[in-house]
Amino acid sequence: MKSILVFALFCLLSLTLNGQPYYGSNFTDIGIGTRQNGLARSITGAYDQAYHIFYNPGGLGFNRRFQVSADYTKWIAETSHYSFQWTGQKQFVGSRKSTLGVGLVYLGMPEWDSTDGLQSPVSAQSLVFAVSAAQRLDWLPLIGEHVSLGVSLKGVSSTLAQSSAFGSFLDYGLMLRTGRAEVNWGVFKYLEILFGFAAQNAELLPLKFLSERTTIPMLKRFGFSLNCGTHETYSLSISTALHQYEHFGNAFALGGEFWWRNLIGIRAGYESRRHVGGFSFSAGLRLGSRNLPLLLPIRSNRDLTADFCHSGSGDILNDVNRAGLSLFVSGPEPFALTRPADQETITGTQINLSVQETSDPDPWDEIRFYLIMDADKGHFDQAVNMAKSNFAEFVSTYQPTSEDDMNSRSEELRNKLIICRKTDHPQAMNLELSPDKFCSYYWTVLAVDLDNHVQVAHGSDYFRTIHISRPQLTVEDIYLQYDPLIKGRSDDRQGEICVKLANKGQVETPIYKLSVFIARQQNEKEINQLKNQLREGRIGKIWGEEFIEPLSAGDSITIKLDDTWRVPESEWGEHLAYAKVEINDPNIHPDLDHIAQRKNEQFQPLFTVPRWQEDVVRIPRQDLFNVTTIQFTEIQIPVLPVVFFPANASEIS
Structure with missing residues (x-):
């Protein structure tokens, strides 16, 4: 048996x-x-x-x-x-x-003995x-x-x-x-x-x-x-x-x-x-988390x-009862940030962000996405952690929909967060930053299903850093490269105007435009008024306008204007030169703070070169200089390497 x-x-x-x-x-x-x-x-x-x-x-x-x-x-x-x-x-x-x-x-089955102890139990x-x-x-x-x-x-x-x-x-x-x-x-x-x-x-x-x-x-x-x-x-x-x-x-x-x-x-x-x-x-x-969350002390995004x-069991065995448990993830599937790359530098005000597509394991669930961006890492982490632990509080804090949500605390937090945007198209998120926004930003995207299960972009870069940089073109100097020979009154050529430019930003500049204005300075007391008039273009002459090729970050260049500066005898004396550099690309906004500090412009005084009297040269007794004379068969031209003359004088006395 x-x-x-x-x-x-x-x-x-x-x-x-x-x-x-x-x-x-x-x-x-x-x-x-x-x-x-x-x-x-x-x-x-x-x-x-x-x-x-x-x-x-x-x-x-x-x-x-x-x-x-x-x-x-x-x-x-x-x-x-x-x-x-x-x-x-x-x-x-x-x-x-x-x-x-x-x-x-x-x-x-456990050990079983049908022999009443005559043989050892078996299992x-x-x-x-x-x-x-x-x-x-x-x-x-x-x-x-x-x-x-x-x-x-x-x-x-x-x-x-x-x-x-x-x-x-x-x-x-x-x-x-x-x-x-x-x-x-x-x-x-x-x-x-x-x-x-x-x-x-x-x-x-x-x-x-x-x-x-x-x-x-x-x-x-x-x-x-x-x-x-x-x-x-x-x-x-x-x-x-x-x-x-x-x-x-x-x-x-x-x-x-x-x-x-x-x-x-x-x-x-x-x-x-x-x-x-x-x-x-x-x-x-x-x-x-949606159904009876207080009875389920487990992690968020987990359902039981x-x-x-x-x-x-057919016509041989008795019917049987079974019991089972399943613990599983119920939030959106993992996804990653795709662009821009971590630590990427962006020069324009238009930022294109995207993430991988994702879905929810519950077949009928739906997902919406939230973009979070902030220049302060502490504020950024605070927002992300709040969304993960209590999404309802996150929404009421950063996206209030009623006056009851507009309490002082949420107002304070919301003002700290630069961007908190809901989007249905995370593969093509386009942001337009104000031209005065330039610094480093931390950003990530949240995927949230209808049960408020939150999935943060995963991987080693659950967030990324982007650097918003603007070209910082600086006018470092403007000066006159004088003609090496002092000429007579009948020659109005003064020399060539040179402008030294530098790119103080972290990115290469696009093509830019350099403009130079020069006006006669009549009165020292009216110098500020003269500067404003030059900036506004109300006086002065556009002496040069050049379109310059891109300049790499940290590089400098000295530009010599093509035309020689000519000044008639009636305008000899002190002049005020104004140089301004502008980016020649409507899609690239300059650094407004840089411009506010007027680093893209420069004022410098320019003096006309003193001229010889054609009939006589009078040299003061205390001034000494060597005279070298070169004689030709028919023409003699005196060359004076060093000349001393009173300041701001238009003639040698």
Whole structure:
């Protein structure tokens, strides 16, 4: 009698633990997952997250970036059934959806003795350990984000009394998602269709028990689901699957799931297989930051689902009850800042910002984006941390919509933040800064779903720094390069005007314009009035106007005007020269503070060169100089290298 029962238990346990709901025995079938059994295991082409490790590894490519699930079933002969799954999302080979998963299934019974102590008690247990990897094919054009492939490597260990066996198997799968479409069918706003295929139990290492090979049949799954919903109200999923068993025929499964406000869900399913199928019913309760947050002391952006299922086990076993928990991320998917690059310097007032596209793992959720920018790192961090910890407070502080929100504290904080802008197009955010804004800014973008789950741009640069710089063209000097020869009164040439310019900014200047004005200075007391008149162009003559090629940051240049400065005898004496430099590009705004300090202009006095009297040269007694005379056959020209004369005089006396 004992041997018969033990053999039956062995058939039950060792073949069950391939981690799938169907095994190589018509005697029994135990599936894993409370929600999955509530849908009669019709989930090959349905949203399922972590349990796809054992149903369709291809579905893991669309998984949330983190999920932990566990379930428990206790059924015939005190046999206990546990499962545990973990999945995490990484970025790999150009895809933002690379998923790794680990699954564990245990089925066993305690020590059992049917001999009334004549023989030692025996026990039976089996264990399945699975490692999975899945990849959404993001690098494929057009269809890449809708296709995912995955594999699961399973190790099966079974123990009966003092005997044990081990084998390994491979599963692989594919899932396709159409992407949601807006349909507005009554209470349902969106629609999405999924298709799935999986092949399971490809044998790698045979499972042998007592030298006998135990066959776990190959299984092919084909699945389809139609999903529609609106995040704030209702959602409905209808899924169906066809299971083709090697040597055991086909089975058909149908399931449906309905959720109200993402809080309470009900499920039902039917599986057609005679000995292990039947009807199943399930219910779920989702707790998170939106639903009953005070009862869930866990991190923000984490939700917890508790599920219960009552399912049939065909015409052989009794109906069983199952319970399960799932903890998962519920906020928007990670995304990164794309442009401008960190530490990039921008010269204009137009700033183009962009981030990666992102989505929410809840299929009916919607995302809006907030751009945060500030020149003060402390104020910037304060705003970001407030948004992460209490988004409602963040909105009322930085974007108040009523007078009640306009309290003194929020006014103070809001005034500190340069920019807090809501946008629906984060891939093309254009800012127009005032021309007087030039410094370093810290910026980032928040993705926020309808439940106020906040995702800050991720990575080592969750924020970036941009430097707003303007060209700082400075007029350092303006002077007259005199003609080396002192000429007579009839020659009005004075020399060439030179202007020294420098770029004091951190960026190269565009093409710019230099203008020089010169006017006769009549009265020392009216010098300020004369300067203003020159600036306004009311007096003076535009002596030179030059368009200069770009000047690199930190460089300087001396520009010699093309025309010689000529002054008739009637205007000999002191003049005031005014030089001004301007950027000749309407899209590049200068540094207004630099201009306010009038560093882009310069005033300098210029004096005309004294002339010889043509008839006589009178030299004061105290002045000494050498005279060099060059004689030609017909012409003699005296050259005086050094001349002393009274200040501001127009003649040599």
